Amino acid sequence: MGDESTRARIVDAAGPIFAEHGFEGATVRDICRSAGVNVASINYYFGDKQHLYLETVKYARRVRAERYPFSEWTSDISPEEKLYDFVSTMLRRLMALQSAPWQVKLLMREVMQPTEACRQLVRDYFKPIFESLLGVIDQLATRPLTADERIKVGFSIVGQCLHYRYASEVVALIVPGELREQFELERLADHITKFSLDAIRAYAEQSAASNRTH
Amino acid sequence: MGDESTRARIVDAAGPIFAEHGFEGATVRDICRSAGVNVASINYYFGDKQHLYLETVKYARRVRAERYPFSEWTSDISPEEKLYDFVSTMLRRLMALQSAPWQVKLLMREVMQPTEACRQLVRDYFKPIFESLLGVIDQLATRPLTADERIKVGFSIVGQCLHYRYASEVVALIVPGELREQFELERLADHITKFSLDAIRAYAEQSAASNRTH
DNA sequence: TAGGCAATTAAACACGTGTTTAATACTCTT
DNA sequence: AAGAGTATTAAACACGTGTTTAATTGCCTA
Numbered sequence: 001m002g003d004e005s006t007r008a009r010i011v012d013a014a015g016p017i018f019a020e021h022g023f024e025g026a027t028v029r030d031i032c033r034s035a036g037v038n039v040a041s042i043n044y045y046f047g048d049k050q051h052l053y054l055e056t057v058k059y060a061r062r063v064r065a066e067r068y069p070f071s072e073w074t075s076d077i078s079p080e081e082k083l084y085d086f087v088s089t090m091l092r093r094l095m096a097l098q099s100a101p102w103q104v105k106l107l108m109r110e111v112m113q114p115t116e117a118c119r120q121l122v123r124d125y126f127k128p129i130f131e132s133l134l135g136v137i138d139q140l141a142t143r144p145l146t147a148d149e150r151i152k153v154g155f156s157i158v159g160q161c162l163h164y165r166y167a168s169e170v171v172a173l174i175v176p177g178e179l180r181e182q183f184e185l186e187r188l189a190d191h192i193t194k195f196s197l198d199a200i201r202a203y204a205e206q207s208a209a210s211n212r213t214h
Numbered sequence: 215m216g217d218e219s220t221r222a223r224i225v226d227a228a229g230p231i232f233a234e235h236g237f238e239g240a241t242v243r244d245i246c247r248s249a250g251v252n253v254a255s256i257n258y259y260f261g262d263k264q265h266l267y268l269e270t271v272k273y274a275r276r277v278r279a280e281r282y283p284f285s286e287w288t289s290d291i292s293p294e295e296k297l298y299d300f301v302s303t304m305l306r307r308l309m310a311l312q313s314a315p316w317q318v319k320l321l322m323r324e325v326m327q328p329t330e331a332c333r334q335l336v337r338d339y340f341k342p343i344f345e346s347l348l349g350v351i352d353q354l355a356t357r358p359l360t361a362d363e364r365i366k367v368g369f370s371i372v373g374q375c376l377h378y379r380y381a382s383e384v385v386a387l388i389v390p391g392e393l394r395e396q397f398e399l400e401r402l403a404d405h406i407t408k409f410s411l412d413a414i415r416a417y418a419e420q421s422a423a424s425n426r427t428h
Numbered sequence: 429t430a431g432g433c434a435a436t437t438a439a440a441c442a443c444g445t446g447t448t449t450a451a452t453a454c455t456c457t458t
Numbered sequence: 459a460a461g462a463g464t465a466t467t468a469a470a471c472a473c474g475t476g477t478t479t480a481a482t483t484g485c486c487t488a
């Protein structure tokens with residue numbers, strides 16, 4: 001019968017290596033050495049390198065979602081609280097400013113340079129999350145937003161969050177050492193929530209593109 | 215004497231290939247085939263693959279900065295106009311939602327997974343741009359912001375812009391086809407400017423973290 | 429205890445990698 | 459026209475790549 005622990009050991013070893021070097025840069029010999037298994041094991045269990053990669057991406061997504069689930073919102077929670085909860089959970093998943101776990105690096109890699117795993121990732125993982133954010137935005141807006149407006153507002157919010165993961169190394173180079181503690185997770189969640197709430201409230205009070213002094 | 219055109223031809227060919235496959239994934243034989251030169255040329259002109267890469271990154275940065283320079287702001291320009299100008303120029307450099315030129319892909323790659331070229335890139339390229347944005351933010355805020363607040367606001371703005379490059383493929387999967395034209399460069403610049411202006415104005419009216427209903 | 433099958437192994441395969449070499453082609457100056 | 463020095467070339471080098479093979483181990487069942 002299939003020894004599940006070897007399979008799991010390979011995926012666990014493959015994760016950080018794919019995350020660090022990408023699909024092309026990672027080598028099966030590296031992965032096998034790290035997992036303590038024979039080079040032939042990957043082909044034995046997964047067929048080839050590609051299928052191991054797909055499996056690893058799926059696993060990464062599952063781990064992140066399970067460890068930091070988005071809360072179920074009861075009806076008595078205000079939309080403001082929902083927004084803070086959303087931003088906070090998203091940042092927690094991304095582990096802003098700390099060294100990212102391999103799962104996040106791998107998923108970010110898929111976002112920036114999609115392979116076959118990406119379409120599925122968007123459909124099953126990103127889109128549902130994004131839809132729930134759009135629901136919150138609808139509740140916060142003081143007038144009905146157009147279809148493109150609500151998406152743009154959504155991107156403005158997730159863009160702020162993702163930036164701290166995308167550009168974490170650049171952020172670390174720009175933020176002076178003595179301010180480091182002001183950029184911890186809770187502080188960032190406070191800032192992004194506040195910034196976005198202010199924007200949404202004012203945003204809805206006028207029609208689009210009427211604000212630009214140009 | 216050094217034939218400059220061969221050197222240039224190699225860098226031109228190396229750019230898209232490094233951008234697409236990264237340093238590890240790109241092969242010198244691919245680059246040389248694309249440039250129409252012998253495999254030995256890279257070592258002849260650049261010493262090794264690594265030095266070619268560094269040269270290519272520098273070149274990419276120079277091309278983007280020259281093609282889309284940030285305007286010199288005369289004193290009669292309002293800070294609101296400066297912000298729109300900044301956002302618009304930044305998006306133009308990133309070529310939001312259209313297929314990115316190789317220079318952008320290469321620089322983004324450095325941001326996400328820095329090599330030696332990154333520190334220099336931040337110092338000479340990103341930081342000056344960011345500082346000028348911070349100046350605009352200071353002008354827009356109705357009260358003096360703390361050192362960390364102004365940086366966070368700056369990141370909120372560039373984060374919104376960069377998102378459309380980082381996650382361009384995901385954005386394309388999420389935006390319905392009939393809304394595509396609402397996500398062209400000018401529309402995005404309008405939105406981000408408006409969203410951020412609204413946020414900054416309201417942001418400064420209260421002390422940090424006092425807005426969260428929690 | 430013998431047989432069968434899944435799991436693991438070392439070795440080999442065919443090909444791709446960055447880099448080097450030594451020979452050839454080219455292009456100016458004297 | 460001859461020669462010095464740069465530029466370009468094909469070939470080879472040593473090593474790394476993903477994958478396959480055939481042999482061996484380990485373990486449970488009959």
